[in-house]
Amino acid sequence: MITELLITLAKILFIIGVTVGFFAPILTWVERKQSAIMQDRIGANRADILGFTALGLFHAIADALKMFTKEDFIPEGANKILHTLSPIIAVIPAILTFAVVPFGGVYNLFGREVNLVISDLDVGLLFVFAIASIATYGYVIAGWSSNNNWSLLGSMRTASQMISYEVTMGLTIIGVLMVYGSMRLTEIGAIQEDFSRWGIFLQPLGFLMFLTAAIAENKRIPFDNPEAESEIVAGYFTEYSGLKFGMFFMSEFIEMVTISAIVTILFFGAWHIPFLTTATLLSWFEILGTTGANLLVMLIHVGVFFAKVIFFIWMQMTIRWTLPRFRYDQIMKLGWKILLPLSLTNVLVTGIVILMLH
Amino acid sequence: MAYYVNRNVKMTWWERSYIPEILRGMYITSRHFFLNLFGFIPFFLGRKKEREIFTVYYPEEMVKYPPAYRGRPVLALNENGHPACVACGLCEIACPAYCIHIDPGCNSGKQNEIERWPEKFDIDYAVCIFCGNCEEACPEEAIFMSDDCEISMLDRKKMRYTKEQLLVPVAELKDRIEFTRKMYAKWNY
Numbered sequence: 001m002i003t004e005l006l007i008t009l010a011k012i013l014f015i016i017g018v019t020v021g022f023f024a025p026i027l028t029w030v031e032r033k034q035s036a037i038m039q040d041r042i043g044a045n046r047a048d049i050l051g052f053t054a055l056g057l058f059h060a061i062a063d064a065l066k067m068f069t070k071e072d073f074i075p076e077g078a079n080k081i082l083h084t085l086s087p088i089i090a091v092i093p094a095i096l097t098f099a100v101v102p103f104g105g106v107y108n109l110f111g112r113e114v115n116l117v118i119s120d121l122d123v124g125l126l127f128v129f130a131i132a133s134i135a136t137y138g139y140v141i142a143g144w145s146s147n148n149n150w151s152l153l154g155s156m157r158t159a160s161q162m163i164s165y166e167v168t169m170g171l172t173i174i175g176v177l178m179v180y181g182s183m184r185l186t187e188i189g190a191i192q193e194d195f196s197r198w199g200i201f202l203q204p205l206g207f208l209m210f211l212t213a214a215i216a217e218n219k220r221i222p223f224d225n226p227e228a229e230s231e232i233v234a235g236y237f238t239e240y241s242g243l244k245f246g247m248f249f250m251s252e253f254i255e256m257v258t259i260s261a262i263v264t265i266l267f268f269g270a271w272h273i274p275f276l277t278t279a280t281l282l283s284w285f286e287i288l289g290t291t292g293a294n295l296l297v298m299l300i301h302v303g304v305f306f307a308k309v310i311f312f313i314w315m316q317m318t319i320r321w322t323l324p325r326f327r328y329d330q331i332m333k334l335g336w337k338i339l340l341p342l343s344l345t346n347v348l349v350t351g352i353v354i355l356m357l358h
Numbered sequence: 359m360a361y362y363v364n365r366n367v368k369m370t371w372w373e374r375s376y377i378p379e380i381l382r383g384m385y386i387t388s389r390h391f392f393l394n395l396f397g398f399i400p401f402f403l404g405r406k407k408e409r410e411i412f413t414v415y416y417p418e419e420m421v422k423y424p425p426a427y428r429g430r431p432v433l434a435l436n437e438n439g440h441p442a443c444v445a446c447g448l449c450e451i452a453c454p455a456y457c458i459h460i461d462p463g464c465n466s467g468k469q470n471e472i473e474r475w476p477e478k479f480d481i482d483y484a485v486c487i488f489c490g491n492c493e494e495a496c497p498e499e500a501i502f503m504s505d506d507c508e509i510s511m512l513d514r515k516k517m518r519y520t521k522e523q524l525l526v527p528v529a530e531l532k533d534r535i536e537f538t539r540k541m542y543a544k545w546n547y
């Protein structure tokens with residue numbers, strides 16, 4: 001009982017450490033540096049400790065310090081309670097979704113089965129979407145409670161964009177569910193041990209649509225209408241400063257990691273290496289004993305999983321710094337007139353193919 | 359005449375399907391990304407003297423300007439330690455911004471001594487427009503445009519440089535002197 005609790009605690013600490021402690025600060029640096037290098041610039045490198053700049057890595061610390069020491073400003077006429085509450089509503093779901101995201105398979109350590117997921121829910125995938133859509137409330141409330149026209153515009157845009165793209169996202173997921181026959185993320189991951197059954201081969205169109213809808217859900221360029229700097233100042237977080245703004249900022253980066261993780265699990269073989277099954281890997285390290293071999297395989301799998309996640313983060317960054325912003329009507333058109341019929345067709349075709357194969 | 363922008367550009371089916379064009383754009387940006395990323399590495403490992411991208415860490419690294427560059431005007435100091443200027447006042451007249459102020463000094467007719475020299479020679483860089491007319495007007499090769507353009511400061515009064523601040527040994531101006539000789543020789547003065 002105690003051991004179970006300790007293992008779960010260790011997993012929670014690991015996930016929070018990786019997302020909030022590692023990815024969120026590192027991604028601010030990555031975004032600056034990658035955009036700079038892509039545009040033939042050098043990028044952030046001024047923050048230094050004793051003359052040592054570490055390629056600008058200290059900018060993350062400088063940012064955090066700045067946010068901690070800034071004035072926490074609530075505009076006149078704003079709803080104080082909701083204004084304070086909304087960044088929390090926005091950031092908590094982003095971290096919560098990781099509760100069902102598996103970052104490795106099941107391993108036999110010290111005579112105990114260790115499943116590398118915090119809670120192995122039967123409806124894992126549904127849980128992700130249910131929780132992720134709660135964050136929308138955070139954004140909408142933020143815009144409404146700020147008593148600012150730009151904020152309100154931003155939050156209205158957020159609401160309409162979220163509704164439009166959540167439909168597509170849900171429908172693309174149906175295709176994946178039909179193929180794998182499970183909503184349990186660990187099971188979907190385990191099925192993809194076979195390289196020919198990776199989601200990208202079974203649902204190529206589904207992958208494209210899911211990625212598009214996911215980026216739209218995360219409100220990053222080319223779908224960043226809710227916070228379009230050049231149109232409506234900063235959208236729903238115009239009136240936020242200090243750490244409250246930081247929470248919105250952080251939730252965006254954490255959501256990026258979430259999207260990458262979900263895409264990896266659904267479409268890119270989760271923690272598996274192509275053509276290398278877990279059994280093969282275990283037989284390679286047989287000399288180390290059961291626990292040793294399992295431990296090594298676990299480390300490899302977690303490493304592979306996060307390598308894939310990092311690749312997708314890189315891809316999202318590249319998309320963000322390559323494409324221009326869509327106009328508002330273009331976003332709606334893409335969502336309702338192109339992606340929705342396509343996703344419905346995807347479901348239909350998947351159904352027909354499955355019916356014919358059985 | 360008003361410029362007419364054609365907003366109804368016909369796109370082909372291939373372009374309208376988004377994905378291939380997006381991939382093409384991403385190919386271009388990621389090509390730049392990887393070229394620049396791996397262009398950095400040999401430099402940081404010390405294998406190469408120069409980075410492969412042309413951007414420099416400005417305050418630490420300086421770009422050497424070509425001799426044709428017109429920075430702040432300076433006075434040439436001869437090998438024997440005297441200013442080459444004879445205080446003829448031509449640059450003062452040529453200056454379109456009136457930023458040069460000269461007080462001439464001369465000896466009392468003694469032999470084998472410098473005949474004329476500037477007692478005071480001030481250039482107000484807050485007024486100077488870096489046109490290079492003073493250099494062109496000078497008959498004695500005494501005033502030159504240097505490659506130094508970093509003369510910003512907080513106090514406007516300090517922008518007025520005196521003779522002592524302006525003097526630069528001739529050896530440091532060699533490139534510019536050569537360039538001006540070549541340049542003005544063409545124009546047949």
